[in-house]
Structure formats: C-alpha cells, structure tokens
Amino acid sequence: MSILICPICKKELENRGRSEVCSSNHSFDYAKEGYLNLHINKNSKAPGDDKIMVNSRREFLNKGFYEEISKEVNSIINSKLSENYKVLDVGAGEGYYTDKIAKISDKLEVYALDISKEAVKKGAKTYKNIKWFVASGLEEPFKDKSFDCVTILFSKLFQEEFDRVLNDKGILVVVSPNRNHLVDIKKVVYPIIKYENLEPQEELNEKFILEERKNVFYKKIVYGEDIKNLFHMTPYRWKSPIEGVKNLERLESLEVTVDVNIDIYRKKEK
Ligand SMILES: C[S@@+](CC[C@H](N)C(=O)[O-])C[C@H]1O[C@@H](n2cnc3c(N)ncnc32)[C@H](O)[C@@H]1O
Known part of the structure; x- marks a missing residue:
C-alpha cells in the first residue's frame, strides 16, 4: 500500500x-529524472536552494570534508533501528547524506524531500536508490506514522509534521551547527563575529524528548575552489558584506572548524 x-x-x-x-x-x-513534484502551496516561484547553492554543495560534500558527520549519522541509525525500516530525509538537498543512509542496508526504504526543485532534480538524477519528492517540510505528502526514522541535517525543523509522519517508536535525528561551526569563515567575512547558538531542543520541545546528543568536532584545511563552494552552500552567501566575501576569495587555504551536534529525539507520549 x-x-x-x-x-x-x-x-x-x-x-x-x-x-x-x-x-x-x-x-x-x-519527472524524467524520477522524482515527483507534490509542492502546491507556492509563495515563491523557485523556493529553497538555487542551482549555485546545490552545485556548490555537491562539489564540496563529494570531496569528503563532512564524511565524519555522515558516518556518525549512519552509525546512530544502525544502532537504533531494526533491519526493515523506512527513513525520510527532510530538506535532503542534493542527497549526499541521504545516499549514504540508503547504503546502510538494501532493506531500507529511503525517501528524500526538499522544497528546492534544483536540489531534488540533481539528487534524483544521481541517486536512484532513493524516492525523491519536491514538497515542503510544512506539508509532507505522506500518511500518518509512515516512517521509523526522520532525519534532518542543517535544515529547518517542522515539529508538527515530524510528529505526524513518524510512528510511535520512531526516531528523529537532527544535525545542527554548534557554537564553533565554521567560525573561521565568519572571522574572515564579518567585522564582528556573532556566536549564534541555535538550540533545536527548544524548537522541538512540545512534541519530542532529547534522548541522546553526540558532538562531532574536527578541523580540516580547505583550499581555493573548495573555500568558495563551502561559502556558497551556506546561508552566509546571502548575508555577508562584499568586502568580507572578497577577503575570503583571496585566500588560498583556510583551516575550517566543523562543530556539529547530532541529536536523537523520541516522540513524547500522548
Ligand atoms: C542547508 S541545506 C541542507 C541540505 C542537506 N540536508 C545537506 O546537509 O546537505 C537546507 C535545505 O533545506 C531546503 N529547504 C528550505 N526550506 C524548506 C522547506 N520549507 N521544506 C523543505 N525543504 C526546505 C533547502 O532547499 C535546502 O536544500
């Protein structure tokens, strides 16, 4: 069914x-690439990440700079769930992490959803082992309790919908930036650095309980083109002063701090 x-x-x-x-x-x-567009309530013509962001993310992630994050996410999913299960990746982008999840076992059924047609098109062209949908996380086109696991990496949180589409034993895996994530880029681009501390737990508090948190922290040297790609795949692309961007573009290399939290949530009992 x-x-x-x-x-x-x-x-x-x-x-x-x-x-x-x-x-x-x-x-x-x-679509000919194999995805299904189920996004109907459009406020903008081309919502979500644009082609430059999608291509930059594909280039950067495929070089393995964030492989440690993907490995940790997979290890969590592997340890928490039994063999046959359905996973939904919300805000999946071009599918780097989604594909790695799908490769945990061929008994997994993996669904990817993103509001960006560019991202879904690119993902669907490359990763045929995943079911791809253009849709908003605010209106997920799935029946209640369809999934054993919902993953959300560096994307917006949609508490009501996560609660609706997850079954009662399901897990919600949230990857979010911690205090020092990409601080090195901020130091180059901004005259004064603001340390934003987004706390997903506060946003999910009504429906979910935090069961476990893992922090992934490491530093990597990134060179030339990859610095540009990293910059263009982040929201800094939209909110950086021109002078700062020029400073970044002049760099030949940059040591980049990766500092992310991987949270596992369970649904609160009703
Ligand atoms: C920072 S990217 C992360 C992509 C992917 N999870 C990754 O880490 O590579 C955020 C993604 O969320 C998508 N997005 C933004 N608003 C959305 C919404 N309302 N519903 C679904 N996806 C959304 C964007 O199009 C973008 O692909």
Missing part, C-alpha cells in the same frame, strides 16, 4: 505507471 497522499485533498495516491492519482482525480506525473 502506498504511503503517499495527495497534497490537495490528502487522500491516498495510487500509482498508475508514470503518475500518481487520488480518488478525486488529482494527478501528478513523475
């Missing part, structure tokens, strides 16, 4: 070859 629901009327979607159709006859066609 399908776990997909129609984004318009919320009825079950039924597969008819290259399309998914609900009983109210709303129909959605698979």
Whole structure:
C-alpha cells in the first residue's frame, strides 16, 4: 500500500505507471529524472536552494570534508533501528547524506524531500536508490506514522509534521551547527563575529524528548575552489558584506572548524 497522499485533498495516491492519482482525480506525473513534484502551496516561484547553492554543495560534500558527520549519522541509525525500516530525509538537498543512509542496508526504504526543485532534480538524477519528492517540510505528502526514522541535517525543523509522519517508536535525528561551526569563515567575512547558538531542543520541545546528543568536532584545511563552494552552500552567501566575501576569495587555504551536534529525539507520549 502506498504511503503517499495527495497534497490537495490528502487522500491516498495510487500509482498508475508514470503518475500518481487520488480518488478525486488529482494527478501528478513523475519527472524524467524520477522524482515527483507534490509542492502546491507556492509563495515563491523557485523556493529553497538555487542551482549555485546545490552545485556548490555537491562539489564540496563529494570531496569528503563532512564524511565524519555522515558516518556518525549512519552509525546512530544502525544502532537504533531494526533491519526493515523506512527513513525520510527532510530538506535532503542534493542527497549526499541521504545516499549514504540508503547504503546502510538494501532493506531500507529511503525517501528524500526538499522544497528546492534544483536540489531534488540533481539528487534524483544521481541517486536512484532513493524516492525523491519536491514538497515542503510544512506539508509532507505522506500518511500518518509512515516512517521509523526522520532525519534532518542543517535544515529547518517542522515539529508538527515530524510528529505526524513518524510512528510511535520512531526516531528523529537532527544535525545542527554548534557554537564553533565554521567560525573561521565568519572571522574572515564579518567585522564582528556573532556566536549564534541555535538550540533545536527548544524548537522541538512540545512534541519530542532529547534522548541522546553526540558532538562531532574536527578541523580540516580547505583550499581555493573548495573555500568558495563551502561559502556558497551556506546561508552566509546571502548575508555577508562584499568586502568580507572578497577577503575570503583571496585566500588560498583556510583551516575550517566543523562543530556539529547530532541529536536523537523520541516522540513524547500522548
Ligand atoms: C542547508 S541545506 C541542507 C541540505 C542537506 N540536508 C545537506 O546537509 O546537505 C537546507 C535545505 O533545506 C531546503 N529547504 C528550505 N526550506 C524548506 C522547506 N520549507 N521544506 C523543505 N525543504 C526546505 C533547502 O532547499 C535546502 O536544500
């Protein structure tokens, strides 16, 4: 049975070859790359990350700079869940981490969702072992309690929807930047550094309990093109002073601090 629901009327979607159709006859066609676009409530024409961000992220991540994060996420998923399970990666981007998760076992069914068509298109072209959807994390096109695990890496949190699509024993894995993450870029780009301490626990507190937190901390030297790619895959791209960006572009190398928290949450009992 399908776990997909129609984004318009919320009825079950039924597969008819290259399309998914609900009983109210709303129909959605698979793109040639294999993804399904179920995003309907658009406030902007091209929401989410654009092509430059998506391509920069693909280049940077494929060089293995964040491999330690991916390994830790996989080890957590492996230790917490049994063999046959469904995973949803929300805000999956171009799918670097999602693909690594899917490779834990061929008994896993892995779904990836992102609001950015550019990201989903790129992911779906490369990683055929994953089911790809353009959709918002605010309106996830899946039935209640469909997943054993929801992962969210460096993306927005959608507490209500995570709670709805996870089954009662499910886990929510959240990867978020800690205090010193990429502080070296901030030091080059900004005249004064603000240490933002985003605390996912506060945002998830109503529906979820933090079960475990792991910190991944290391430093790596990044060179030329890769510094640019790293900069363009982060939100700093939108909010940096021009002088600061020029300083960064002049660098031949930069030692970069990776400092992220990997949290495991469980649903609160109702
Ligand atoms: C910083 S990127 C992280 C991508 C990927 N998880 C990774 O770590 O490589 C954040 C992603 O969230 C997506 N995004 C932003 N708003 C979203 C929303 N409302 N629903 C789903 N995805 C969203 C962006 O398009 C982008 O691909």
